[in-house]
Amino acid sequence: MTQPILTLLLAAPAAEGAEPRLADGAAEVLGAAALVGAPVALVVGPESALPALAETAASLGATEVLTASVDTAQLGAPVADALAAAIAEVAPEAVLMPHSIEGADAAGRVAVRLRAPLSVDAVAVERDEEGVLAKHSVYGGAYDVSSAASAGPLIATLRLGSVDHRAEAVAPAVRALEVASTGRPAAVAESFEPAAQASERPDLRSAKKIVSGGRGLGSKEQFALVEQLADALGAAVGASRAAVDAGYVDQSLQVGQTGTSVAPELYLAVGISGAIQHRAGMQTAKTIIAIDKDANAPIFEIADLGVVGDLFTIVPQLVAALEARKG
Amino acid sequence: MKIVVLVKPVPDTxxxxxxxxxxxxxxxxxxxxxxxxxxxxALETVIRHAEASGDVEVVAMTMAPAESQSTLRKALAMGAAAAVHIADERLAGADLVRTAQVLAAALRRAGADLVVTGNGSTDGSGGVMPSMLAELLELPAATRLETIEITADAVRGTRETDGGTQAVTAPLPAIVSITERMPDPRFPALKGIMGAKKKPLEVLSLDDLAGELEGIGAPLEETEEPRSIMLAAAQRPPREAGEIITDDGTAAERIAAFLADRRLA
Incomplete structure (x- = not known):
């Protein structure tokens, strides 16, 4: 288990003047790396933020931290330059990064540059006697597939929220990485507007619990029931495409084939019939509970607990019952 | 201006x-x-831009088995002016890097000012193709745009990333990918369907792209060398339905107890 596994940890975009944090998924990729080898981190961000970010990486289990300073306004190419340099330096058996916009962009560029095997949207990594394998859940969770590199380091992006293992914190061992810029053309980030934090709810992509609402909620106002239940459970809020199309919630909350694919511990579906495209995005949840008035709704075919009834009666009662249990 | 939209035939979800x-x-x-x-x-977005600004040639391109050609006819019926179909049996099972090389070769041959793709397919869900093509073609890539504005010399848009909205821009030529936020695709009108039959649909084999593949440093012989292998594929056992109850006034309490039992509350 001493083979180095390189992880790519990026500074999240930050508003002008604000210090960036590590982008989502850092703890997960380091946890996944620790399962198959020695987690090494490449931390990429603006120069001034690197010491703090490197410390965070070590606290999340990176046994060695390489830092690379980039102009974060330049998208794609500079991160790929840094990652290629780190791969040359570390000679890792595998390279892991979150399946985020920036993670996927870097993975794609580096895979092309190194002609390396690329596994995208993996839900787990494992080791067998031949090396590191990436596990995938494909066609909406209907199939499990494993892939491996035939030569060269396996480059894999990990689906956010899919890896539970966390690596132990270690003392930081940090050094700066020399990066030769290729000067490839890059798109430019002109500005960044932090999302208004309407609530302290967890992020849908990586949440352990999700309460999701569908057309059954009937209106934008009544969708608040889903939010109340989510808050009672400390869960993220999701929605079906029907609820999004009806304008109850923002599209960023859409779960399903064409929205976000999630794999939480708990998925509680409220007023969602469970069209095949919705199920494709959530059926790998460990526990599924469904509340819907239609006993024939397909969501009940995959629910661990299904309740046929009026959500407008049940959900307020459930919120009260959960509050009561909390004391 | 020439805009190439990469389209993909997939199994119907x-x-x-x-x-x-x-x-x-x-x-x-x-x-x-x-x-x-x-x-x-992606195609709808580009066709709307073409309709609004004129002087834009919209080309739909795909790399797919020969039998999926009818999907390109649909792209033509929607409003693309021409289509390019890369079809070659040697590409069956092509990995991501090889797919990117072949598409990049065809894009180089086509000579686009702007390449537009979706942010991720329903069958592969990778979302990496735009950046792979950008790397091969040495173009800037603005990925997962939720809004888009195309001008004569640049493309701009916004995207949702960690914790906020980022405004991005790239000078042309460039590659962008778009998300679900873009408008619903139109249904081709009868006139479009009839017209599509007369529009050019070019079919390319790997041999037709040999020179371009060489040009991007990915010669024809590379097709034979797989970089990654699929070790196992298994059908996940269908999820079995659990307990289904009809609310008799106690369902909320049942759910709360169920959650507590599983330490989920």
Whole structure:
């Protein structure tokens, strides 16, 4: 288990003047790396933020931290330059990064540059006697597939929220990485507007619990029931495409084939019939509970607990019952 | 201005999709093949731009088996002026890097000012192709745009990333990918369907792209060398339904107890 596994940890975009944090998924990729080898981190961000970010990486289990300073306004190419340099330096058996916009962009560029095997949207990594394998859940969770590199380091992006293992914190061992810029053309980030934090709810992509609402909620106002239940459970809020199309919630909350694919511990579906495209995005949840008035709704075919009834009666009662249990 | 939209025929998500457990490849005969909706949105976005600004040639391009050509006719019926179909049996099971090389070669041949793709297909869900093509073609890439504005010399838009909205821009030529936020694709009108039959649909084999592949440093022989292998493919056992109850006034309490039992409350 001493083979180095390189992880790519990026500074999240930050508003002008604000210090960036590590982008989502850092703890997960380091946890996944620790399962198959020695987690090494490449931390990429603006120069001034690197010491703090490197410390965070070590606290999340990176046994060695390489830092690379980039102009974060330049998208794609500079991160790929840094990652290629780190791969040359570390000679890792595998390279892991979150399946985020920036993670996927870097993975794609580096895979092309190194002609390396690329596994995208993996839900787990494992080791067998031949090396590191990436596990995938494909066609909406209907199939499990494993892939491996035939030569060269396996480059894999990990689906956010899919890896539970966390690596132990270690003392930081940090050094700066020399990066030769290729000067490839890059798109430019002109500005960044932090999302208004309407609530302290967890992020849908990586949440352990999700309460999701569908057309059954009937209106934008009544969708608040889903939010109340989510808050009672400390869960993220999701929605079906029907609820999004009806304008109850923002599209960023859409779960399903064409929205976000999630794999939480708990998925509680409220007023969602469970069209095949919705199920494709959530059926790998460990526990599924469904509340819907239609006993024939397909969501009940995959629910661990299904309740046929009026959500407008049940959900307020459930919120009260959960509050009561909390004391 | 010439805009190439990459479109992808995929197994229809309305039915059960089948993966061959012997080869690990999609069983294309088991499902109806349709244009992936996200690529239709990309096409719709570009056609609207072309309609509004004039002087834009919209080309739909795909790399797909020969039998999926009808999907390109649909792209033409929606409003693309021409289509390019890269079809070659040697590309069956091509990995991501090889797919990117072949598409990059065809894009180089076509000479686009702007390449537009979806942010991720329903069958592969990778979302990496735009950045792979950008790397091969040495173009800037602005990925996962939720809004888009195309001008004579640049493309701009916004995207949702960690914790906020980022405004991005790239000078042309460039590659962008778009998300679900883009407008719903139109249904081709009868006139479009009839007109599509007369529009040019070019079919390219790998040999037709040999020179361009050489040019991007990815010669024809590379097709034979797989970089990654699929070790195993297994159908996940269907999820079994658990307990279904009808609310008699106690259902909320039942759910609360169920959650507490599983330490989920």
């Amino acid at each position: 309305f039915g059960d999709r089948v993966l061959s457990l012997e080869t690990g490849l999609a069983d294309r005969a088991a499902s109806e093949t349709v244009l992936d909706e996200i690529t239709e949105r």
